[in-house]
Amino acid sequence: MFLRDPVLACKCIFGPCTPYQFRLEGPGRWKGARAAIMTQWDRTLQPLKTRPLGAEVEVKGSSLGFLKFLVAFVGLFVLLLSFCMQ
Template identity: 45%
Template sequence: MTYMDEIAEIIGCLPPMKQYLMSHPRFWMKLFMGPNVPYVYRLVGPHAWDGAEQAIWTVPERVKKPLKNRQCRTRKHKKRGTTDEYFRYATQKVIATNISILFCSGLLLYCSATATLPPAHLFPLL
């Protein structure tokens, strides 16, 4: 993917990710966490295509539809394989990381505090 981005930068069709982050955060998430499809390089630059954004939004449905050979009974509101599902997964990873950092820093603070206490035999019980 680095190679493709380098070529796109030379040609002038590399999508402005910072601009999408500020103006269209959901679309930025789709570009950042979704599959790398050629439509990404048709958003801006020479030979830009007006339908590129819509094509990027519909990639999961267009990929899953030919591969689906039977209909299973699932909840109608649930869409598997979409950006929202990946965002949920990424959010869980961030929360787990933060909890781990909090736990480790608390453990470190506890261990360093007990190491600085004077030995118990210096303070006999009354």
């Protein structure tokens, strides 16, 4: 398979294991197996795209607030840890 179709071979080896791979060769061979393997990620991700986000979407909140919370949490953790080690 590496010599005939290297792209398909890489998708079969490094991609997810699917039943279509069994239909590439043998008595139950299916002509559409290659196309199904090549487009399996498109068909997997399509249901997750329920609504397109426009350019007007803005992020609410601030990463600075999260950073302050994180520093306070780590500070309290270090303080508590040093208190318990005494």
